[in-house]
Amino acid sequence: MDARQFFELSIGRWRSQRSGHHLAFNHFEEARSTLDIIALAVDDPAVVDLCQLHGIEPAAVSQPFRVDWEGEPDSKSRKPRGSSVLLPIPDPNYPAQGKLLASPTLTTPAATVSHYSLGDDETLVLSTQYEGAVVEERIWFASPNLRFRVSLVKDNGSTDLTTALFCSEIRALGQ
Amino acid sequence: MASVTRDQFQNFFDCCVGSWTTERTYHYLTQRDVERSHTEFVVHALEPSLKAKVLEDNQRPLPPELDRLPGYHLAFETLSEKGEAVSQALNMLFVPSSEAALILEGDYLRDRAYEESKPMVARFRFNAESRELLMTTTYTKVISVDSITLVNPTLRIRRIINYQRPPEGQPLETVVLVGFGVEQKKI
Numbered sequence: 001m002d003a004r005q006f007f008e009l010s011i012g013r014w015r016s017q018r019s020g021h022h023l024a025f026n027h028f029e030e031a032r033s034t035l036d037i038i039a040l041a042v043d044d045p046a047v048v049d050l051c052q053l054h055g056i057e058p059a060a061v062s063q064p065f066r067v068d069w070e071g072e073p074d075s076k077s078r079k080p081r082g083s084s085v086l087l088p089i090p091d092p093n094y095p096a097q098g099k100l101l102a103s104p105t106l107t108t109p110a111a112t113v114s115h116y117s118l119g120d121d122e123t124l125v126l127s128t129q130y131e132g133a134v135v136e137e138r139i140w141f142a143s144p145n146l147r148f149r150v151s152l153v154k155d156n157g158s159t160d161l162t163t164a165l166f167c168s169e170i171r172a173l174g175q
Numbered sequence: 176m177a178s179v180t181r182d183q184f185q186n187f188f189d190c191c192v193g194s195w196t197t198e199r200t201y202h203y204l205t206q207r208d209v210e211r212s213h214t215e216f217v218v219h220a221l222e223p224s225l226k227a228k229v230l231e232d233n234q235r236p237l238p239p240e241l242d243r244l245p246g247y248h249l250a251f252e253t254l255s256e257k258g259e260a261v262s263q264a265l266n267m268l269f270v271p272s273s274e275a276a277l278i279l280e281g282d283y284l285r286d287r288a289y290e291e292s293k294p295m296v297a298r299f300r301f302n303a304e305s306r307e308l309l310m311t312t313t314y315t316k317v318i319s320v321d322s323i324t325l326v327n328p329t330l331r332i333r334r335i336i337n338y339q340r341p342p343e344g345q346p347l348e349t350v351v352l353v354g355f356g357v358e359q360k361k362i
Contacts, residue, residue, distance in 0.1 A: 017207055019200040021357040023330075028198065030209050142336065142350050146204070150334065150355070152326065159327040166334075166355035168202040 003096055003118045007063040007088055009144060011039050013172040016069075024162045033071040033080075035169065040064040046085045050103050053111055054087075061087045062098075082107065088116065100126060132156055145171035180279050181271070183303035188245045188269075190328040190360075191218050197333065199356035214356075216251035221266055229268040232286045232294040238270065245269045263287070269299055277303040283310050290314045316340055318347055329360035 001009070013036050020029040040047050042058045046066065051058045064087045071080040084105045090098040097117040104111050114128040123140040137151045146169070153163035197214040221229070226246035227237055238244070250264040265288075271281035279301040288295035290312070297312035306325040311318065318341075322334040333356035339349035 015207065017202055017209060019202070019209060019355055021198060023357065023359075028211070030200075032207065143348055146350060148334075148336075148353070150332065152332065161326055161330055161357075164332060164357045166200065166202075168204055168353055170204060170207075 001122050004062050010037050014169040016167050016169045018167045021164045033069050036068040038066045054101050060089050062090050180303040184301050194361040195358050197356045197358045202353045212253050212255040214253040219248050221246035226268050229266050229284050229286050233284045233296050331358040
């Protein structure tokens with residue numbers, strides 16, 4: 001599988017179950033959500049806008065997509081939801097790696113640039129530098145309809161972990 | 176033979192020696208349910224005579240470099256959120272057989288395995304770059320792929336994926352259990 005095929009395989013509706021370990025606060029959380037990962041055309045206005053924001057040509061984008069997510073609320077909260085457009089920009093010299101541009105969201109008000117790399121074991125490693133923190137995410141398919149994600153959040157310049165998240169995601173078939 | 180990869184391998188285990196706590200979650204994929212558990216475990220290095228016993232239990236010959244092979248005793252106690260308690264103690268030994276580009280592979284021997292209480296030879300793969308130890312055990316009904324990544328000397332991330340054992344030569348496809356844990360050393 002190459003990186004483009006990895007992103008293509010991610011297209012669809014996924015039922016996600018997340019376990020979060022917040023080490024800094026000694027807190028554990030569980031959450032369920034539905035992810036809709038939708039393929040976009042390179043001339044989609046959202047893709048063109050995000051390309052302009054980053055000063056890149058839409059032709060450089062491989063398999064743009066949008067992620068819409070909606071969490072299952074607990075008894076006290078409203079249903080959390082969000083959406084982000086993501087643009088993979090493969091490195092012309094090393095197609096297994098590249099940049100992943102993401103549009104701003106409610107929780108991440110600034111557009112972000114992640115670096116991705118697809119290893120020989122077909123695990124996609126995403127690294128994102130935020131102000132004050134670095135997030136490393138590993139995503140892999142156990143089968144075409146089962147995906148796992150591990151996210152580790154570290155303070156900038158430190159090996160100390162503040163948060164570790166694990167998600168199991170099952171493709172919702174027949175919808 | 177000494178190498179950067181073997182030094183990293185030994186350093187990985189040096190960090191693992193001590194007392195640890197684990198918060199683990201198991202995802203039951205078909206039920207969309209999560210079960211939590213808490214584990215306390217202790218790791219200490221084995222004396223050569225006990226390393227030899229692990230080899231003997233698994234009907235393996237004594238290698239000349241036995242003293243330098245990583246061998247450890249593990250004792251753990253787990254309490255699930257449903258109140259089920261499990262405890263076990265076992266001895267393990269890692270016998271490298273091949274090395275290439277920061278990857279060390281070999282056999283992982285235990286005098287008692289987790290799923291089946293008998294001596295067991297599994298395979299391991301250590302990545303010196305990511306400091307991940309991957310252990311693959313073929314049980315009668317399942318194949319367990321157990322990953323430990325040493326994030327820093329006092330924190331490990333654990334991933335356990337159990338697959339239904341496929342017919343010989345067929346790929347792993349059906350996941351029956353997924354576990355994820357954060358393991359912190361007691362200082």
